[in-house]
Ligand code: HEM
C-alpha cells in the first residue's frame with residue numbers, strides 16, 4: 001500500500017478516521033486540532049465520502065490533510081481532487097504517475113467546488129467582458 | 134445564419150468531450166491489457182454509454198433534450214453503418230442505442246460522435262442521466278418558456294459532477310415548459326415544471342421521487358416555486374441529500390423515490406431546504422448573463438407567418454383518406470401561423486417500435502433540411518418529430534415519409550405502442566413483448582378503426598422492471614411468470630400526459646398470450662359502447678370504473 005501526498009506529515013499527527021456514514025456536520029469539537037482526516041471508500045462505487053469531503057472543505061473550512069482510503073483507484077482521481085482530497089492510500093499500480101496527470105486530464109470543469117478552478121461559465125463570462133471592454 | 138436553433142458547443146464543451154474520449158480510450162486499452170478488472174471497468178464504461186448485453190456491447194448515445202440537427206443525424210447513420218449493422222434504436226429516454234458495438238471500436242465511435250458535438254456520457258450507470266424534455270419544445274403553442282435552456286444548464290452542471298458520479302442508483306431529470314406536460318415529469322427522480330406565478334414571474338415546480346420500475350411512484354412536490362437562477366443550488370442540495378442518505382444495501386431500494394417514501398416528503402423537504410439554504414448564495418447561483426448566453430442560442434428560427442388554408446393540402450385531404458387521418462393524428466399546431474409540428478411514426482405495423490435504419494435516418498435528415506429548419510426531435514414515445522414545418526409543405530413531407538415507411542397515421546392511437554425488448558432479447562424477461570405488440574397492431578391495423586377508437590396508449594413490459602412503462606399506459610400489459618407459463622397482467626387507467634399522471638390499476642387475473650388481443654378487443658368494445666361525446670378511452674374508464682371492463686374481459690362471475 002502506498003500513501004501518496006504532497007507533503008509527508010509526521011506519523012503522530014492528530015488524526016480522525018471516519019466511516020462514510022458519519023455525519024461530518026455533527027463532528028463539533030472532534031475537529032479541533034485535527035491535521036489529518038481519513039475518509040473511507042468501502043467500495044469504489046459507494047460515493048458518500050465525496051460529499052463528506054466537500055462538506056469538510058467547503059462548509060467547515062477544514063484545511064488539513066484529507067486522505068482517501070479503501071477502494072481508491074486511478075479513475076476516481078479527477079473527482080477526488082475536485083472534492084478536496086489531497087492524499088491517497090491506493091494499492092493500484094501506476095497510481096503515482098496517474099496522480100501527476102489527473103489534474104490536467106480535463107482542462108474544463110463545469111461545477112464550482114472548493115478546489116478553486118474556474119468553471120467554464122466563469123471563463124466564458126470573463127472572456128465576454130474582456131471582449132466588451 | 135447559424136445552422137441550428139439550439140445550443141452549439143463552444144471550445145470548452147468540445148475540449149471536455151474530446152478529453153473524455155481520450156480518457157476512455159486509455160481505460161479500454163487498460164481493460165484489454167488486463168490492467169482493469171471487469172468489476173472496475175464496468176462503471177467506467179457505463180458512464181460512457183457502453184452496456185454489456187446478452188450477446189454484445191450496446192452503445193447508448195445521448196440526444197440531449199431530444200434535439201438533433203440533420204448533420205448530427207447523418208453522423209449517427211454513419212456510425213450505425215460503420216460500427217453496427219446499419220440500424221439504431223430510438224429509446225423512451227431520448228437516446229439512440231446501437232446494439233452491436235465492439236469494445237475496441239467504442240473509443241473511435243465516440244470520437245466520431247464528438248465531431249458533431251455529441252457524446253454518450255452518463256447514459257448509463259449510477260449518475261445523473263441525459264436530461265429529457267418536451268419534444269415539442271420551442272414550437273408548442275402552450276409553452277411558457279423553452280425547457281431546453283434549462284436542460285442544457287443542467288447538462289453542463291451534471292457532466293462529470295465530481296460529487297455525484299457514484300450515486301446509490303441512476304438519476305433521471307425531466308423538464309417541461311408547458312402546462313400540458315409532455316415530458317412525464319411526475320415519474321422522474323426529479324421533474325421540473327416551468328410555470329408563471331401570480332406576480333408574473335417564471336419559476337420551477339420541483340417534483341422529487343417519481344419513477345416506474347418495480348415500485349412505481351408519483352413524485353412529490355418539494356417546492357411549488359423555485360426562482361430560476363437558483364435551480365442548480367436546489368438540484369445540488371437534493372442530490373447531496375440523496376447521496377448521503379439514499380439506500381445502498383439493496384439495488385431495488387436505492388432510487389430516490391424509496392428514500393422519499395421511507396422518510397416522507399416532509400422530512401425530505403426539510404433536509405433539502407436546509408442544504409439549499411447553505412448553498413443558494415454560492416457560486417451555483419446563475420448569473421443573468423450566463424442564463425442569457427444559453428437562452429439566446431435557443432432563439433426560435435425566424436419563421437414568417439404563412440397561409441393556413443392551402444389548396445393543395447385541401448385537395449389531397451379529399452383524395453387521400455390516409456393523408457387526412459395523418460393530418461389529424463400526426464400533425465400538431467405550431468406557434469407560428471401557417472406552420473405545424475409533424476410526428477413521424479416509428480411504429481409501422483409489425484415492426485419493432487423505435488427502430489430506424491441508417492438509410493431511414495438519412496431520409497429523415499433530408500426531410501428536416503428541406504422542410505424543418507434542419508431540426509429533428511426524438512419523443513419519449515419513440516417517434517421522431519419535425520418541429521417547424523410550413524403547412525404548405527405537408528403533402529411533400531407526407532410523401533417523403535411514406536417512402537421511408539414512417540407515415541403511419543397512428544400517433545397516440547392504439548397501435549402507437551411502447552414495448553420493451555422482452556423475452557426475445559432480454560435476459561430478465563418473464564414473457565415476450567414485441568410479438569404481443571405486433572399481434573395487437575395487426576389486429577387493429579385499420580386506420581379508420583384506430584381513428585374511431587381515438588387516443589389510446591398501450592404500453593407493454595416483459596417484466597416488473599417496467600422498461601415499457603406499462604404502469605402509465607391507458608392499457609398496461611405486464612409479462613408475468615406463473616409456474617413457467619408466460620402470462621400477461623392487464624392494468625387500466627395509467628396516464629402521464631397533460632398533467633394527469635396516474636398509475637394503472639390491475640384489472641384481474643393474468644391471462645395467456647393468445648388471449649391478449651381478445652382482451653384488448655373486449656376493453657375497446659366496452660369503451661365504444663359506453664363513451665360519451667368527446668371522451669377518450671381513459672376518460673370513460675375514469676367515469677364508469679373498472680367493473681364493466683372486467684365483466685367484458687372475464688365474463689360474469
Ligand atoms: C436487454 C435489454 C434491457 C435490459 C436487460 C434492461 C434492464 C432494465 C432494468 C433491470 C431496469 C430497472 C432498473 C431500475 O429499476 O433501476 C430497467 C429500467 C428501464 N429500462 Fe431497461 N432494459 C433493457 C432494454 C431497455 C430498452 C430497449 C428500453 C427503451 C426503449 C429500456 C428502457 C428502460 C427505462 C425507461 C427504464 C426505467 C424505468 C424507470 O426508471 O422508472 N430498457 N431496464
Ligand code: SF4
Nearest residue numbers: 553559562595596600
Ligand atoms: S421490462 Fe423486463 S423484460 Fe422488458 S426490457 Fe426491461 S428488464 Fe427486460
